[in-house]
Amino acid sequence: xxxxxxxxxxxxxxxxxxxxxxxxxxxxxxxxxxxxxxxxxxxxxxxxxxxxxxxxxxxxxxxxxxxxxxxxxxxxxxxxxxxxxxxxxxxxxxxxxxxxxxxxxxxxxxxxxxxxxxxxxxxxxxxxxxxxxxxxxxxxxxxxxxxxxxxxxxxxxxxxxxxxxxxxxxxxxxxxxxxxxxxxxxxxxxxxxxxxxxxxxxxxxxxxxxxxxxxxxxxxxxxxxxxxxxxxxxxxxxxxxxxxxxxxxxxxxxxxxxxxxxxxxxxxxxxxxxxxxxxxxxxxxxxxxxxxxxxxxxxxxxxxxxxxxxxxxxxxxxxxxxxxxxxxxxxxxxxxxx
Amino acid sequence: xxxxxxxxxxxxxxxxxxxxxxxxxxxxxxxxxxxxxxxxxxxxxxxxxxxxxxxxxxxxxxxxxxxxxxxxxxxxxxxxxxxxxxxxxxxxxxxxxxxxxxxxxxxxxxxxxxxxxxxxxxxxxxxxxxxxxxxxxxxxxxxxxxxxxxxxxxxxxxxxxxxxxxxxxxxxxxxxxxxxxxxxxxxxxxxxxxxxxxxxxxxxxxxxxxxxxxxxxxxxxxxxxxxxxxxxxxxxxxxxxxxxxxxxxxxxxxxxxxxxxxxxxxxxxxxxx
Numbered sequence: 037x038x039x040x041x042x043x044x045x046x047x048x049x050x051x052x053x054x055x056x057x058x059x060x061x062x063x064x065x066x067x068x069x070x071x072x073x074x075x076x077x078x079x080x081x082x083x084x085x086x087x088x089x090x091x092x093x094x095x096x097x098x099x100x101x102x103x104x105x106x107x108x109x110x111x112x113x114x115x116x117x118x119x120x121x122x123x124x125x126x127x128x129x130x131x132x133x134x135x136x137x138x139x140x141x142x143x144x145x146x147x148x149x150x151x152x153x154x155x156x157x158x159x160x161x162x163x164x165x166x167x168x169x170x171x172x173x174x175x176x177x178x179x180x181x182x183x184x185x186x187x188x189x190x191x192x193x194x195x196x197x198x199x200x201x202x203x204x205x206x207x208x209x210x211x212x213x214x215x216x217x218x219x220x221x222x223x224x225x226x227x228x229x230x231x232x233x234x235x236x237x238x239x240x241x242x243x244x245x246x247x248x249x250x251x252x253x254x255x256x257x258x259x260x261x262x263x264x265x266x267x268x269x270x271x272x273x274x275x276x277x278x279x280x281x282x283x284x285x286x287x288x289x290x291x292x293x294x295x296x297x298x299x300x301x302x303x304x305x306x307x308x309x310x311x312x313x314x315x316x317x318x319x320x321x322x323x324x325x326x327x328x329x330x331x332x333x334x335x336x337x338x339x340x341x342x343x344x345x346x347x348x349x350x351x352x353x354x355x356x357x358x359x360x361x362x363x364x365x366x367x368x369x370x371x372x373x374x
Numbered sequence: 375x376x377x378x379x380x381x382x383x384x385x386x387x388x389x390x391x392x393x394x395x396x397x398x399x400x401x402x403x404x405x406x407x408x409x410x411x412x413x414x415x416x417x418x419x420x421x422x423x424x425x426x427x428x429x430x431x432x433x434x435x436x437x438x439x440x441x442x443x444x445x446x447x448x449x450x451x452x453x454x455x456x457x458x459x460x461x462x463x464x465x466x467x468x469x470x471x472x473x474x475x476x477x478x479x480x481x482x483x484x485x486x487x488x489x490x491x492x493x494x495x496x497x498x499x500x501x502x503x504x505x506x507x508x509x510x511x512x513x514x515x516x517x518x519x520x521x522x523x524x525x526x527x528x529x530x531x532x533x534x535x536x537x538x539x540x541x542x543x544x545x546x547x548x549x550x551x552x553x554x555x556x557x558x559x560x561x562x563x564x565x566x567x568x569x570x571x572x573x574x575x576x577x578x579x580x581x582x583x584x585x586x587x588x589x590x591x592x593x594x595x596x597x598x599x600x601x602x603x604x605x606x607x608x609x610x611x612x613x614x615x616x617x618x619x620x621x622x623x624x625x626x627x628x629x630x631x632x633x634x635x636x637x638x639x640x641x642x643x644x645x646x647x
Contacts, residue, residue, distance in 0.1 A: 122464070125462075125463040125464070126463065127463070127464070252482075252483040253482060254485075255477075255480065255484070255486065256482055258470070258474055259477055261463060261464050262462055262474075263457065264426075265421065265424075265426045265455070265457060266455070266457050268426060268446075269424065269453075269454065269455035269457075270450065270474055270475070270477035270478060271446055271447040271450035271451070271477050271478030272446075272477060273446055273482075276482070277482055280482070315465075315466070315467060315470075316464035316466050317467065317470045
């Protein structure tokens with residue numbers, strides 16, 4: 037089938053799946069809600085008349101924010117992963133390559149240690165996530181190279197990342213093992229269980245702006261993945277476009293990690309699934325990653341919520357589900373298409 | 375209509391210039407070949423010529439205008455660069471790679487449209503590779519990839535083509551395919567080409583003018599016939615050379631025959647040109 041048709045069909049299927057599963061996810065959980073009630077709450081004209089009850093509270097304050105967050109986090113992580121893979125011309129790049137995740141983790145751990153509230157912890161995590169990337173930028177610039185190579189940036193990212201990882205360990209070491217340490221540990225595992233309306237509203241705008249920016253830059257990402265001179269000879273303003281991609285992905289990832297902790301795998305797995313389906317052209321990879329990432333995260337989070345009375349951290353499930361799915365796809369499509 | 379370098383100098387390390395006072399120019403429809411032994415600065419020259427590396431002294435001019443003063447996207451609509459063929463990390467389809475040649479016409483957030491796709495296909499036809507459409511870059515040969523990269527450059531509808539060793543690593547036939555393509559583009563599309571090459575025969579086949587680099591900043595520029603003499607090449611490459619000419623169907627074909635290696639002289643160079 038023609039590539040563009042195939043892409044359009046897949047995107048429609050994914051969109052439909054997202055809508056259907058979102059509604060299903062709204063009904064499911066420890067507290068079951070009838071589909072009719074969900075529709076009524078979502079679209080009903082009489083909703084203003086209905087009394088404030090448990091169902092409404094659960095839907096509006098817990099489930100809707102959580103599902104929305106899962107959708108945009110999945111989309112954002114996948115888009116950032118795809119963007120970094122092209123930016124660094126490296127199929128193994130992930131949204132964490134520049135140390136955002138560890139930076140944000142440190143910020144959150146510090147916030148918890150200092151006894152901050154949810155919003156303070158989230159803001160501190162966001163701040164340190166962005167600071168980590170800024171530090172990577174500064175290190176690469178200060179190295180004397182006028183045009184720091186992308187390899188150098190990856191190396192700087194690894195260094196800064198392990199620095200923050202050590203700082204996280206330090207915070208955990210000094211944290212009270214009775215009450216503070218478990219909170220930090222659970223936070224670091226990554227889960228949507230703590231998402232509230234306010235934490236969603238705090239993180240979502242940054243994630244959306246970053247993801248949209250990556251989406252808009254998708255054709256440029258193809259040129260970025262070529263050698264530096266080639267990209268420049270295609271009229272690409274490397275400094276500007278690279279800065280935009282780094283800023284967009286860093287903003288997205290930092291906002292996600294600060295709201296729901298570290299969720300691995302998605303940023304690597306989903307873009308490669310998109311590559312296997314549509315080839316490496318980022319005009320397809322980026323939108324397909326956004327769609328598939330949102331869907332994947334929604335499914336995994338719903339599973340995390342409903343599997344057991346005690347919730348399973350979503351980051352554990354992404355790996356447990358992601359790895360076999362990935363291997364299956366690898367075998368069926370005959371290898372990584374890079 | 376010309377591309378020229380005026381007194382270009384460049385050194386990677388202070389005090390050891392690799393290029394010194396290099397001047398050459400190419401007029402519309404001409405082919406200029408750049409020759410010299412490995413490590414003498416051919417690729418560096420191309421990088422400086424295109425502004426990838428900053429000249430220490432001197433300037434590149436496009437139609438008399440300083441290249442550095444021309445805005446990026448305008449410049450790369452007029453000047454296209456064909457790098458040495460190396461498969462990209464991500465294997466794009468050939469037509470998608472060629473479509474990237476339209477980038478100088480598109481803003482950062484713009485997508486290529488129908489016209490861009492048509493021009494990309496047209497460029498593939500010009501390069502003689504419409505049959506490669508639909509294939510991925512890792513499914514084609516090195517020679518085909520080189521033609522795809524030339525097609526990508528052509529998609530920008532450039533006036534100037536700068537090619538870095540376009541026929542290196544290709545087999546006998548594919549070398550001629552690439553050389554004939556360059557010659558035809560210059561003749562029919564009035565494109566001006568600057569070509570880095572390792573092969574004097576190829577330079578003699580397609581170039582009007584030649585720039586021969588001897589190392590340590592020494593160089594010669596002029597009509598190909600006058601520059602690529604046995605004597606000059608002996609000094610440039612350190613090989614004794616015989617040149618034979620064979621007229622076939624009214625066209626002269628020159629063959630450069632390497633005879634014997636010669637020892638370096640007292641200044642670490644073979645012979646002063």
